[in-house]
Amino acid sequence: xxxxxxxxxxxxxRQLHKIALDRFCERVFSEIEGIAADQSKSPHERYVSLYxxxxxxxxxxxxxxxxxxxxxxxxxxxxxxxxxLLENEEYMRxxxxxxxxxxxxxxxxx
Numbered sequence: 091x092x093x094x095x096x097x098x099x100x101x102x103x104r105q106l107h108k109i110a111l112d113r114f115c116e117r118v119f120s121e122i123e124g125i126a127a128d129q130s131k132s133p134h135e136r137y138v139s140l141y142x143x144x145x146x147x148x149x150x151x152x153x154x155x156x157x158x159x160x161x162x163x164x165x166x167x168x169x170x171x172x173x174x175l176l177e178n179e180e181y182m183r184x185x186x187x188x189x190x191x192x193x194x195x196x197x198x199x200x
Contacts, residue, residue, distance in 0.1 A: 095163040099188045103163055106183075110175040111155050118147045168192045 095103070125139045154169055167184065170176050171192055181189070 093164060093191055095160055096185055096188065099167075099184050100160060100163060102183050103167060104158070106170075106176060106180055107155065107158055109180070110170050111151075113175050114151060114154065114173070118143075118151075121147075164188065164191050165195065168195045172196055 121143060122140060125136055125143060128136060128139075131139070154166070154173065154175070158166065167176075167188065168191075171181055184192075
């Protein structure tokens with residue numbers, strides 16, 4: 091994507107990055123709690139499920155949150171939005187231009 095992110099949108103992304111990361115981690119904790127509490131499975135089955143979940147979420151967290159930089163900021167906003175990690179009012183803080191680019195990107199990837 092050749093478009094540059096506006097300075098104001100870059101500042102917003104930097105503010106929301108940690109909030110979105112915390113939301114993602116809370117989702118993972120909830121998922122893990124559910125797996126651990128599932129008494130229909132043996133302790134070993136739950137352990138294996140927990141291990142696989144943590145591995146999977148570790149890759150996902152890396153893809154979503156590592157290497158925050160301007161050159162990929164629009165893609166990162168799109169990814170955070172697609173994963174439901176930005177509240178509507180947070181997402182609406184971005185400029186109309188950025189939201190349009192994110193919508194176009196997400197529409198192209200459907």
